[in-house]
Amino acid sequence: MSHLHAVLLGVPWTLAVMLAALAIGAVLAVPLAAARRSRVAPLRWAARLAIDVLRGIPPIVWLFIIFFGLGDKVLRLGPFQAAVLGLGLISAGYLAEIYRGGLTAVHKGQWEAASALGMGRADAMTRVIGPQAFRVALPGATTYAIGLLKDSSVVSTIGVTDIMARASQDARSTSSGLTPFLLAALVYIVLSGPLAWLSRTMDAKLRARVAR
Amino acid sequence: MTLTTGTSVVSLRGIRKEFGDHVAVRDVSLEVPAGEVVAIIGPSGSGKSTLLRCINLLERPEAGRIEVLGQAVEPQGGVSAAELAKLRRGVGMVFQSFNLFPHLTVLRNISLPQERVLGRSRKEADARSLQLLERVGLADKGASYPSRCSGGQQQRVAIARALALDPQVMLFDEPTSALDPELGLEVLAVMRELAADGMTMVVVTHEIQFAADVADRVVVMADGAIIEQGPPSVVLTAPTVERTKKFLRAVMDR
Numbered sequence: 477m478s479h480l481h482a483v484l485l486g487v488p489w490t491l492a493v494m495l496a497a498l499a500i501g502a503v504l505a506v507p508l509a510a511a512r513r514s515r516v517a518p519l520r521w522a523a524r525l526a527i528d529v530l531r532g533i534p535p536i537v538w539l540f541i542i543f544f545g546l547g548d549k550v551l552r553l554g555p556f557q558a559a560v561l562g563l564g565l566i567s568a569g570y571l572a573e574i575y576r577g578g579l580t581a582v583h584k585g586q587w588e589a590a591s592a593l594g595m596g597r598a599d600a601m602t603r604v605i606g607p608q609a610f611r612v613a614l615p616g617a618t619t620y621a622i623g624l625l626k627d628s629s630v631v632s633t634i635g636v637t638d639i640m641a642r643a644s645q646d647a648r649s650t651s652s653g654l655t656p657f658l659l660a661a662l663v664y665i666v667l668s669g670p671l672a673w674l675s676r677t678m679d680a681k682l683r684a685r686v687a688r
Numbered sequence: 689m690t691l692t693t694g695t696s697v698v699s700l701r702g703i704r705k706e707f708g709d710h711v712a713v714r715d716v717s718l719e720v721p722a723g724e725v726v727a728i729i730g731p732s733g734s735g736k737s738t739l740l741r742c743i744n745l746l747e748r749p750e751a752g753r754i755e756v757l758g759q760a761v762e763p764q765g766g767v768s769a770a771e772l773a774k775l776r777r778g779v780g781m782v783f784q785s786f787n788l789f790p791h792l793t794v795l796r797n798i799s800l801p802q803e804r805v806l807g808r809s810r811k812e813a814d815a816r817s818l819q820l821l822e823r824v825g826l827a828d829k830g831a832s833y834p835s836r837c838s839g840g841q842q843q844r845v846a847i848a849r850a851l852a853l854d855p856q857v858m859l860f861d862e863p864t865s866a867l868d869p870e871l872g873l874e875v876l877a878v879m880r881e882l883a884a885d886g887m888t889m890v891v892v893t894h895e896i897q898f899a900a901d902v903a904d905r906v907v908v909m910a911d912g913a914i915i916e917q918g919p920p921s922v923v924l925t926a927p928t929v930e931r932t933k934k935f936l937r938a939v940m941d942r
Binding site: 583585586588589590591592593594595596597599603604607608611682 | 849
């Protein structure tokens with residue numbers, strides 16, 4: 477029981493890192509996805525480069541660069557801040573591509589109908605294209621969120637006391653490896669359950685509306 | 689330099705539209721006076737849909753001048769968002785693939801553009817939408833999603849959606865081509881009524897019978913150009929151009 481208690485202490489930090497990173501990513505992904513679809517070619521290239529860099533570097537390397545590298549001199553960040561910044565930026569890269577996929581999936585005729593009706597680009601985007609793209613992007617985005625929940629365990633390497641860090645501490649202090657890590661595994665599964673459920677329910681609900 | 693007669697709702701001058709190396713429309717001019725129903729017919733790839741889409745600038749022509757309801761634009765010189773909005777304000781369009789918004793109910797499909805474009809309140813917009821749904825025979829469909837409607841019903845909703853913005857001219861881009869013949873008939877019936885009410889209409893169509901019955905003028909296009917035009921009684925029964933004869937034979941033989 478004390479093993480479980482030790483592991484559970486990490487839950488708030490795991491959730492905080494994941495949710496904050498997801499929020500940052502979800503917001504930053506909007507301009508990134510927009511730039512990726514821009515009519516201005518250099519803007520497209522820049523966005524593509526940024527996305528490739530964000531996604532191409534392993535999270536642990538990102539976190540070390542931000543926390544040990546930049547954190548040392550340039551930008552003083554605590555472990556939590558560095559973790560959120562790093563995972564937030566990476567999330568922006570992934571979510572931008574997920575958004576883009578959603579936007580691309582909306583039929584060109586929808587844009588044409590909206591513009592023929594005289595709706596401006598902003599109106600067309602927020603009222604017509606966006607909601608349909610959201611529906612397409614949702615499963616990908618929740619899959620990413622579940623992945624992020626698990627992969628956030630990497631933040632234990634820079635000293636955030638998340639589930640993984642707590643399990644490691646517990647394993648070291650009690651000299652019992654298996655139990656704390658199995659408990660950590662269980663807690664991750666339990667946490668991702670509601671996300672998966674939410675994703676399926678929302679998807680089914682939205683699908684019921686538009687499906688033939 | 690104004691070339692319009694003053695009564696034209698749509699006036700196209702020297703419209704040229706290219707897609708890469710392919711010239712889709714070559715230097716076409718067309719005047720559509722108020723109240724006229726023009727049917728544009730011709731083989732696939734003749735540029736008729738492209739020409740229609742140039743009227744409300746869904747396609748930007750490489751050359752030419754477009755005047756709609758007295759507002760002229762020369763797209764090759766660039767068109768501002770305000771000019772575009774003004775030009776489209778008076779022009780309704782109906783697409784081959786309906787293009788209803790699938791995430792909105794039938795009623796919201798018709799009301800949303802009124803609210804966003806004309807600034808009508810939701811109440812005003814819904815009242816107008818219901819009135820138009822009644823007119824196209826779908827008064828009971830307001831709460832349905834488009835996916836629950838047949839193709840013919842969807843196209844009638846699309847017509848109602850366009851009409852809700854009080855257009856002065858309606859463009860139809862092969863409105864029945866995606867429909868079973870029977871469902872096409874219910875759409876054509878709505879279009880006939882619209883024509884009878886005096887709406888100015890430009891209709892790209894393969895429905896020769898509709899063109900014969902409803903159009904005031906038939907325009908035949910081939911290879912991006914207008915090759916023949918005139919009253920349906922002349923063009924459809926006694927065409928003078930060989931290419932028209934060949935096209936009509938092919939249509940009749942189906």
